[in-house]
Amino acid sequence: METGASSGTGSFPAEDGEIWVPVLSDPLDGGSNSPTQAEIEVYSAYLDYDAMDFQAVLEGPQDEHDIGKLFGGAMFTSCCARSPTYIKEANLTHEIECELYSPTSDHGMIQTLAPASPETKEIRGRRISAPATALPEKEEAPVTMALGGGGEEDKKRKGGGKGHPLPCHRRSMRLALAATPLEMGACATFIVDLLDYMPKSGWRHRSRVRSARKRGIWSLNTEQTFLLPNHLGDMSSTCKGKKCGHRKNNDHWTYEEMKKLVDALYISGVGNWTKLKHENFSTSVRTAMNLKDKWRNLKKAYTGNAKKKILPTLDKACVEKIQKLASKMKLHL
DNA sequence: ATTAGGG
DNA sequence: CCCTAAT
Structure with a gap:
């Protein structure tokens, strides 16, 4: 279950105002069925979950070809939320705007806008094929990417990247799901849903998770942050009706x-x-x-x-x- | 079947 | 939001 650096050593300390959300296990990384054990802990009091504008930031593969998969579901890696202020100060440059929609449920988990490419891609040395499910053609989901300069910021944050191996999601491309105020809730729900879809047994410190969520300031210490929608689906159906973790409804009160x-x-x-x-x-x-x-x-x-x-x-x-x-x-x- | 309260 | 005792 636990693999290497994820043993609570805080492999990837989040920056102030950063929220890393773990997803399911990396199906490409051995324990295909067992959820990754991740810990979420309060990292800083920099942000106010309730007040912040959600910005979901995805970091993943390098080339834009992967973006489709990233969103399309082939290799959604991790999701990170930051405050707009942080985004601005960090001068993030790789951004992609998109709207969230759910391939697995009607009020969604994963969203995308870029069509998922059905091709096969080599990821971390392993070969996986992208799910056939292409994204609905949402024209309005403009894929706006600004390239250039992003790498620097990454390095800065990584402090040179010595020490822990560079996790897949640190691989640099940084995508920002710019959520409009109206979609903010969707983003938040999205993140929370992911947490709730984690079977209880998959978490080592459920109480800590809940607590952190309550305070709204999270950071993730884990290396395994891959998510495959189909796995997500399985997980949810497996747990449904079995008191197996998630709650019935996570709609935040508006x-x-x-x-x-x-x-x-x-x-x-x-x-x-x-x-x-x-x-x-x-x-x-x-x-x-x-x-x-x-x-x-x-x-x-x-x-x-x-x-x-x-x-x-x-x-x-x-x-x-x-x-x-x-x-x-x-x-x- | 509902509600009040604690968790 | 869930659970449960009490109604």
């Missing part, structure tokens, strides 16, 4: 949803979650219990000696409603 919930509660009062669900969230993925839980969290977040407000800033009016509702409930106790 501002709109929160506002809607608060407004509804403000009118109908707190409680009667089932009724609330049917009357206000009948088409939503949120269950009555979800609504209940969300309210509890909102209340906790915006009430009294609450700790730092992690939530995205809700507008004043909304916050006031939350606080009023919260205090109103106190009186009833």
Whole structure:
């Protein structure tokens, strides 16, 4: 399972503001079926997950031919999220804009825009064939790549690259999935989904993962960061319905949803979650219990000696409603 | 079947 | 978000 440098030695320390997300095992690297054991740990408090604009950065093979595969699924390597600030300061030059779509589920895991080339490619000395699944022809997914200069930045970060062997995903091409604000959620969900698709047993420190995720600042210490969509599919079907790790729904609450919930509660009062669900969230993925839980969290977040407000800033009016509702409930106790 | 609370 | 005791 564990291979070489991945034994918790922090092979690839992330930079401040960097989030490395491990995917599944590298099917080309021995343990084809066993998920890679990866650790995610909080690396820095540089970023605020909830507030940051997600930028998914992929690093992979050198030539643009591989881009298709990278996205198309043949050899998705790793995904890294950074703050826009970081992106800017680091002066990343290899960028590719694309939108996310999911080949395996309707609200997606892997996205791409560049058509996956069905050819076979030599990767890390091994031969693999790209999946036949070509990407849907999304014309609007402009593949904008700026070349030149990126290598430098890489070296800088690697500090010369001595010590650990250069992992595949460090191989330099750096692609940035520029997520627009609207797609930000998709990116975030994408990343989180990947984590959830990791079977529990595949993680050595699930609790740490969850904890880190909660705080939203992750870094990955692992060498195995390959992902093949088909494997992902297998994994998901294997686990589905078997309490095998991932959660049913990872849609992060949007501002709109929160506002809607608060407004509804403000009118109908707190409680009667089932009724609330049917009357206000009948088409939503949120269950009555979800609504209940969300309210509890909102209340906790915006009430009294609450700790730092992690939530995205809700507008004043909304916050006031939350606080009023919260205090109103106190009186009833 | 729902809800309240803890995890 | 999940789990479960209590309703």
